[in-house]
Amino acid sequence: MSFSGYLTGKQLAEVYSASDLFVFPSPTETFGNVVLESLASGTPVIGANSGGVKSIIRDRVTGHLCEPGNVQGFSDAIINLLTNHKVRTQMGFEGRDHALTQKWDKIFNDLIGHYETVIGGSKEKRYA
Template identity: 45%
Template sequence: TTRLGNGLSVLRAPSQAWITGMHNLAEVNLCTSMQMVQRAREVGIREVDLWPKAVDTVGYHPSKRSAQMRDRLSGGHPDAPLVLYVGRLSREKDLDQLLEPIRALAPEGVRLAFVGSGPAREELETMFAGTPTVFTGYLAGEDLASAYASADAFAFPSTTETLGLVALESMASEVPVVGARAGGIPFVIEDGVTGFLVEPGDTTGYADRLRRLLLEPGLKQRMGAAARADALTHSWRASTESLVESYELAVERHAGRRPVPKPLRARAHRDLPPPG
């Protein structure tokens, strides 16, 4: 294009060609999400594969559930059904889409907790005033792991995620996710099995899926168990093993696709971290 736009558009085509050319010098290119793999292929980058997402399945665990944390998240109503969001409180996270669902579900005793901080916190506190919603601020470490495990469902309306790591952390904690059918979230959630996917902007859909998950007998337990089982396939060990395989493939390609000597493979696997 010759249009300057923001002053740099004229450079877009040559810079993209340069970036593509640099990547095509590599034997293997790894992306951390399938949509990025697809995008790389669309711009002409070859030998592209996925470096699978990973989650700490030991640190995030259902055993971290805590009566004290649940009391804190629910505003002193630990027996109420509890929906959780964890992450940055900013406009691009589409957190306003949870307002109508919590209004619809509040008469059924459902409560909502936001864990995190960010520039939209004050705006969100004003927006959710009058609803059964708690803002805890930033949590980390054992407190964060406890927050995940102490909820009944995780709500994730953001449409801008590429990895959806917080969704994986919730699943590792045996808490199913209701998330947007956008970005990287559909690559994390198996709709109807480990959680639910909702079309972006469909606040009625969020209310319906959360109601089913929280109030339909046995559904939360079945989906939570499936979510935990799926998260275990994305442990740090599994991700690291995949990286070792990609490294071995790069060595083979660089050497004219000759097999990698067995000692190299053995050393690579001995260096893996313990199971997670």
């Protein structure tokens, strides 16, 4: 496997699927695409309970959500999954199933729903 600064495509999928877990502590990730890629590969994720990540990880089902900056929380979650093969395997299956439900139409409809809630939930059609 060659390395040119980052992995893409098949190489990236191979790394995700060969991993026991994926740790993503960034509290500033907007969409969380790397988290979804990991889940799609059947790899549970330990991520920050922030940004887009918190809406992708189902805590204690597809991985663990930890408070940003809580080193002990991340450490405990890592140890928990690395020492509990059954839970880690089940989270991998659940993560893959969850990732397969994430289609662009659903994601955009959810996003539009959030925007409608923020602007007052108006049912009025707006064109501009």
